[in-house]
Amino acid sequence: MADEKKLVKEITSMDDDFAKWYTDICKKADLIDYSSVKGCIIMRPYGFAIWENIQKILDERFKEGGHENVYMPMFIPESLLQKEKDHVEGFAPEVAWVTHGGNEKLTERLCVRPTSETLFCEHFANIIRSYRDLPKLYNQWCSVVRWEKTTRPFLRSREFLWQEGHTMHASAEEAEQETIRQLNLYADFFENDLAIPVIKGRKTESDKFAGAVATYAIEALMHDGKALQAGTSHYFGDGFAKAFNITYTDKDNKLRYPHQTSWGVSTRMIGAIIMSHGDNEGLVLPPAIAPIQVVILPVAQHKEGVLEKANELKARLAKRFRTKLDDSENSAGWKFSEYEMKGVPVRLEIGPRDIEKNECVLVTRHNREKTVVSLDRLEDAVAEKLKQVRDGIYQKALDNCNRRTYRCDSMEEIKTVLKEKGDGFVKALWCGSEECEDKVKEETGVGSRCIPMEQELISGRCVCCGRPSRYMVLWAVAY
RNA sequence: CGGGGUGUGGCACAGUUUGGUAGUGCGCUUGGUUCGGGACCAAGAGGCCGCAGGUUCAAGUCCUGUCACUCCGACCA
Numbered sequence: 001m002a003d004e005k006k007l008v009k010e011i012t013s014m015d016d017d018f019a020k021w022y023t024d025i026c027k028k029a030d031l032i033d034y035s036s037v038k039g040c041i042i043m044r045p046y047g048f049a050i051w052e053n054i055q056k057i058l059d060e061r062f063k064e065g066g067h068e069n070v071y072m073p074m075f076i077p078e079s080l081l082q083k084e085k086d087h088v089e090g091f092a093p094e095v096a097w098v099t100h101g102g103n104e105k106l107t108e109r110l111c112v113r114p115t116s117e118t119l120f121c122e123h124f125a126n127i128i129r130s131y132r133d134l135p136k137l138y139n140q141w142c143s144v145v146r147w148e149k150t151t152r153p154f155l156r157s158r159e160f161l162w163q164e165g166h167t168m169h170a171s172a173e174e175a176e177q178e179t180i181r182q183l184n185l186y187a188d189f190f191e192n193d194l195a196i197p198v199i200k201g202r203k204t205e206s207d208k209f210a211g212a213v214a215t216y217a218i219e220a221l222m223h224d225g226k227a228l229q230a231g232t233s234h235y236f237g238d239g240f241a242k243a244f245n246i247t248y249t250d251k252d253n254k255l256r257y258p259h260q261t262s263w264g265v266s267t268r269m270i271g272a273i274i275m276s277h278g279d280n281e282g283l284v285l286p287p288a289i290a291p292i293q294v295v296i297l298p299v300a301q302h303k304e305g306v307l308e309k310a311n312e313l314k315a316r317l318a319k320r321f322r323t324k325l326d327d328s329e330n331s332a333g334w335k336f337s338e339y340e341m342k343g344v345p346v347r348l349e350i351g352p353r354d355i356e357k358n359e360c361v362l363v364t365r366h367n368r369e370k371t372v373v374s375l376d377r378l379e380d381a382v383a384e385k386l387k388q389v390r391d392g393i394y395q396k397a398l399d400n401c402n403r404r405t406y407r408c409d410s411m412e413e414i415k416t417v418l419k420e421k422g423d424g425f426v427k428a429l430w431c432g433s434e435e436c437e438d439k440v441k442e443e444t445g446v447g448s449r450c451i452p453m454e455q456e457l458i459s460g461r462c463v464c465c466g467r468p469s470r471y472m473v474l475w476a477v478a479y
Numbered sequence: 480c481g482g483g484g485u486g487u488g489g490c491a492c493a494g495u496u497u498g499g500u501a502g503u504g505c506g507c508u509u510g511g512u513u514c515g516g517g518a519c520c521a522a523g524a525g526g527c528c529g530c531a532g533g534u535u536c537a538a539g540u541c542c543u544g545u546c547a548c549u550c551c552g553a554c555c556a
Contacts, residue, residue, distance in 0.1 A: 017550090019549085019550065020549085020550085034547080034548065035547095036546080036547070037547085090555095093554080094554085094555070115556095144556095146555075146556080148555065149480060149553085149555085150480095150550095150552095150553095150554090152549095155556085156555070156556075160556075162556080217556090228556090229555095229556060230556085231556085266556055267556095268556055299514075299515050300514055300515075301514080302513090302514070330517085331513085331514055331516085331517070331518060332514065332515060332516070332517095333514085333516035333517050333518080334516085334517040334518090335516090335517085336515095336517075337516070338517080340516095351514095351515060352515095361515085478555095479556095
């Protein structure tokens with residue numbers, strides 16, 4: 001640290017205070033601003049552009065899978081919300097209510113949607129009649145409101161943007177397949193596009209979605225060793241269908257209940273990106289969703305021919321990449337730091353010396369590696385560099401995850417390992433009882449994140465009670 | 480919801496103990512010199528001190544309330 005000059009003084013070092021570092025990045029990289037309502041953030045153009053890019057990719061993939069977009073109202077009458085017992089109980093503590101229209105008190109208060117299962121169900125009951133109406137594969141992009149007690153930008157805000165898929169199927173098998181299909185879609189998106197390794201798994205009974213038969217999730221490990229639930233996919237069975245009286249006539253002329261799923265990812269993903277890839281210089285964005293993929297920084301731009309050349313390169317690159325040319329009066333050094341803070345994956349430096357040699361300098365954000373490339377093959381070189389950034393940050397995140405994943409056989413071991421090596425994923429066996437699940441959390445501080453799809457330690461004894469184990473569970477401190 | 484911390488030009492903060500003309504640095508504007516890792520000089524502009532009450536001749540400062548941000552817990556995507 002001694003001989004390394006700290007370039008970005010404004011950002012708190014992640015080693016000193018990870019939480020402060022996180023909020024510094026959110027503000028300093030121009031992602032958000034705070035509003036005057038607690039927990040409601042303003043997404044600024046740069047932050048919102050990340051969401052738009054995420055949205056675009058996912059929306060295409062949903063549609064490839066046969067899903068259609070719809071839009072449901074944002075208000076849910078109290079009576080409708082209450083139709084499914086577990087569901088209300090799960091969400092009641094955090095719903096916001098509308099009680100007045102103008103000066104008139106409403107006869108029935110309206111809930112601002114915390115999620116839209118009930119609305120979709122009410123609608124499905126109206127439109128599903130026959131097996132020919134199935135499956136229904138719907139998705140909506142919207143915001144939802146959950147009145148959280150403590151809030152953090154992207155990770156937990158009171159209003160947040162997300163997509164919620166809601167599907168209805170003739171058979172349980174088909175619905176279960178859909179649940180897993182969408183979970184896999186999320187996992188692929190995280191790994192390939194966001195460059196974040198994830199663990200796919202099923203939630204324990206106590207942790208599953210209110211009203212679901214089974215909840216699946218992808219869990220990612222952040223840089224500080226805490227886990228983040230990054231996406232969920234639920235299988236509902238026919239529980240909601242029964243509660244909302246959704247039926248269809250099957251081929252054999254029998255009346256049946258359809259089977260249902262829902263799945264969602266939210267702007268929380270942006271939090272995951274920040275905490276997976278960011279460093280002390282600022283944000284590091286995966287190329288797939290970076291609002292600016294290449295930033296062109298002219299050096300000595302007052303000298304003849306530099307800006308002309310920079311503009312020419314911009315015109316060329318803009319055909320293949322999201323490109324920005326910064327020809328502002330700020331010094332080159334200032335610009336270097338600025339775009340590092342904003343996490344732009346590839347920087348292109350072009351100055352008089354380069355122009356003379358028909359070259360430019362490409363710098364990759366995650367490792368600051370500089371490469372001199374010929375302008376003749378610029379487009380390909382940039383494409384290669386973007387690929388290197390994606391692979392580089394994925395490997396970094398994977399290394400962090402592996403380094404922080406521990407196998408433990410006893411409660412004592414969990415405590416010691418976490419103390420000695422820091423927070424992370426703990427793989428330990430569990431008997432399946434809620435009592436043991438609670439006890440592990442109480443004594444060691446780590447809660448169950450999921451039962452991974454890939455079970456590695458099959459047989460053995462529960463880390464808590466010593467009885468024969470049923471599952472290998474992934475435990476961690478969570479966001 | 481419990482416990483701590485913080486609200487003062489755009490940003491970071493000092494000033495609050497002991498009430499008495501609102502400050503510093505950065506940024507911003509204009510002009511000039513610079514330009515390959517956050518340049519420099521000069522002259523300017525910009526603040527009902529989070530909000531609402533109260534005490535006082537006088538409140539950024541004291542009192543009451545309230546809102547927001549932030550950190551640590553419990554709950555949650």
